[in-house]
Amino acid sequence: xxxxxxxxxxxxxxxxxxxxxxxxxxxxxxxxxxxxxxxxxxxxxxxxxxxxxxxxxxxxxxxxxxxxxxxxxxxxxxxxxxxxxxxxxxxxxxxxxxxxxxxxxxxxxxxxxxxxxxxxxxxxxxxxxxxxxxxxxxxxxxxxxxxxxxxxxxxxxxxxxxxxxxxxxxxxxxxxxxxxxxxxxxxxxxxxxxxxxxxxxxxxxxxxxxxxxxxxxxxxxxxxxxxxxxxxxxxxxxxxxxxxxxxxxxxxxxxxxxxxxxxxxxxxxxxxxxxxxxxxxxxxxxxxxxxxxxxxxxxxxxxxxxxxxxxxxxxxxxxxxxxxxxxxxxxxxxxxxxxxxxxxxxxxxxxxxxxxxxxxxxxxxxxxxxxxxxxxxxxxxxxxxxxxxxxxxxxxxxxxxxxxxxxxxxxxxxxxxxxxxxxxxxxxxxxxxxxxxxxxxxxxxxxxxxxxxxxxxxxxxxxxxxxxxxxxxxxxxxxxxxxxxxxxx
Amino acid sequence: xxxxxxxxxxxxxxxxxxxxxxxxxxxxxxxxxxxxxxxxxxxxxxxxxxxxxx
Numbered sequence: 001x002x003x004x005x006x007x008x009x010x011x012x013x014x015x016x017x018x019x020x021x022x023x024x025x026x027x028x029x030x031x032x033x034x035x036x037x038x039x040x041x042x043x044x045x046x047x048x049x050x051x052x053x054x055x056x057x058x059x060x061x062x063x064x065x066x067x068x069x070x071x072x073x074x075x076x077x078x079x080x081x082x083x084x085x086x087x088x089x090x091x092x093x094x095x096x097x098x099x100x101x102x103x104x105x106x107x108x109x110x111x112x113x114x115x116x117x118x119x120x121x122x123x124x125x126x127x128x129x130x131x132x133x134x135x136x137x138x139x140x141x142x143x144x145x146x147x148x149x150x151x152x153x154x155x156x157x158x159x160x161x162x163x164x165x166x167x168x169x170x171x172x173x174x175x176x177x178x179x180x181x182x183x184x185x186x187x188x189x190x191x192x193x194x195x196x197x198x199x200x201x202x203x204x205x206x207x208x209x210x211x212x213x214x215x216x217x218x219x220x221x222x223x224x225x226x227x228x229x230x231x232x233x234x235x236x237x238x239x240x241x242x243x244x245x246x247x248x249x250x251x252x253x254x255x256x257x258x259x260x261x262x263x264x265x266x267x268x269x270x271x272x273x274x275x276x277x278x279x280x281x282x283x284x285x286x287x288x289x290x291x292x293x294x295x296x297x298x299x300x301x302x303x304x305x306x307x308x309x310x311x312x313x314x315x316x317x318x319x320x321x322x323x324x325x326x327x328x329x330x331x332x333x334x335x336x337x338x339x340x341x342x343x344x345x346x347x348x349x350x351x352x353x354x355x356x357x358x359x360x361x362x363x364x365x366x367x368x369x370x371x372x373x374x375x376x377x378x379x380x381x382x383x384x385x386x387x388x389x390x391x392x393x394x395x396x397x398x399x400x401x402x403x404x405x406x407x408x409x410x411x412x413x414x415x416x417x418x419x420x421x422x423x424x425x426x427x428x429x430x431x432x433x434x435x436x437x438x439x440x441x442x443x444x445x446x447x448x449x450x451x452x453x454x455x456x457x458x459x460x461x462x463x464x465x466x467x468x469x470x471x472x473x474x475x476x477x478x479x480x481x482x483x484x485x486x487x488x489x
Numbered sequence: 490x491x492x493x494x495x496x497x498x499x500x501x502x503x504x505x506x507x508x509x510x511x512x513x514x515x516x517x518x519x520x521x522x523x524x525x526x527x528x529x530x531x532x533x534x535x536x537x538x539x540x541x542x543x
Contacts, residue, residue, distance in 0.1 A: 458507030
């Protein structure tokens with residue numbers, strides 16, 4: 001990156017503020033025919049898949065793990081689809097458009113979590129477990145205490161993450177389609193419920209695969225349109241950004257002020273990824289450890305490529321749309337990518353990108369809900385309440401009841417927490433995942449002397465300390481999804 | 490609490506508590522089961538069957 005900065009800085013006396021874009025008229029926030037058409041197309045296709053999947057979902061193994069029959073390509077795309085949320089698309093592009101180079105810290109943090117999964121987690125997890133990461137702890141520790149602790153950790157992370165996604169979804173859809181906040185939250189919750197309740201992991205997987213492909217296509221197309229304006233040379237794009245905003249856009253700056261803050265955020269983003277229950281659960285959908293390993297490699301490649309593309313989108317938006325315009329539509333820059341799409345491809349392309357963002361949120365909440373349902377049915381009901389004696393059909397029924405409860409909870413909390421700071425919720429979810437789930441999981445795999453008491457103490461300490469310290473942390477000072485990126489991740 | 494994200498404190502703390510509590514009260518059954526867990530972790534259920542045969 002240094003070389004790049006130098007290259008683009010060569011011979012460039014700042015001709016700042018050279019270009020000033022007139023405040024572009026945008027159709028964001030008005031019902032967009034293309035967006036609605038694409039959205040209905042997506043929902044009808046995915047509901048068709050759900051119908052097909054429902055007929056193949058009869059056992060808990062099919063419901064929670066798609067029968068363990070997915071290939072590495074399917075699971076790789078689904079992992080990427082589970083992980084790349086609307087916020088990493090809209091949020092990182094927005095952050096880069098407003099802060100330049102600094103926006104990369106979130107991309108890097110979220111990407112670097114994947115090698116941690118590859119080298120430390122994926123194979124042991126696949127080999128030791130059945131549906132949830134609590135299975136790994138329970139393999140050699142006492143079942144009930146560790147399952148209660150792990151399921152609590154899972155449900156806490158899932159709840160905060162779900163609230164964040166729902167609040168983010170309501171805000172985004174309100175901005176993009178002009179629907180009211182509540183209607184948006186109910187639609188997201190309702191469609192997600194149909195996927196998960198009837199189609200289980202098979203339907204959820206296909207929703208995630210389709211969403212991953214659409215998101216990659218949409219973002220790449222948009223980046224292509226940006227680069228075509230700069231002779232297909234990213235360096236010229238960076239030079240244009242430097243000409244307009246000064247060379248500071250290409251250097252680390254003020255977004256994360258102190259090194260300690262940067263390391264702390266990095267730790268939460270990295271190890272949080274390896275403690276996210278909905279990501280971990282996906283490793284049970286493949287037949288063996290080798291397939292699990294190949295699917296992580298593919299997912300990491302897709303996610304890495306995607307973050308590189310969002311970097312181009314961020315710089316593209318700051319040059320071609322302009323920071324003032326982006327900020328005037330939504331503070332924090334979350335609408336940078338849609339505005340860029342409109343500027344380059346017109347209302348039709350804006351509609352496509354908006355529908356992709358909607359689909360993205362649906363796929364993420366479906367994965368989250370399914371992992372919460374597995375914790376309730378498999379860990380708490382079957383292994384804690386029934387001591388592992390619950391019959392198959394009963395486990396499946398409990399799982400479906402849990403899914404309905406979680407979906408209603410997500411809708412209710414989404415409406416209730418409308419004005420809650422989304423960044424706060426996501427910070428909490430990642431910090432809890434990193435400090436409650438990850439240490440116990442790693443120690444149980446790697447350390448012979450680890451004990452049941454140690455595992456429970458570690459998970460409780462992680463959850464409590466993360467919650468307390470975040471409550472005491474300085475407010476990041478913004479609400480809803482119009483905030484900076486960590487917000488809607 | 491000056492940090493916006495507490496990861497640098499809570500993640501090491503969680504490891505530390507897990508390690509200290511485990512060392513204070515050892516659990517024999519967990520240590521006994523570790524070998525089986527270790528083998529299965531790296532070889533999978535197939536490895537299990539293979540080992541059981543010998």
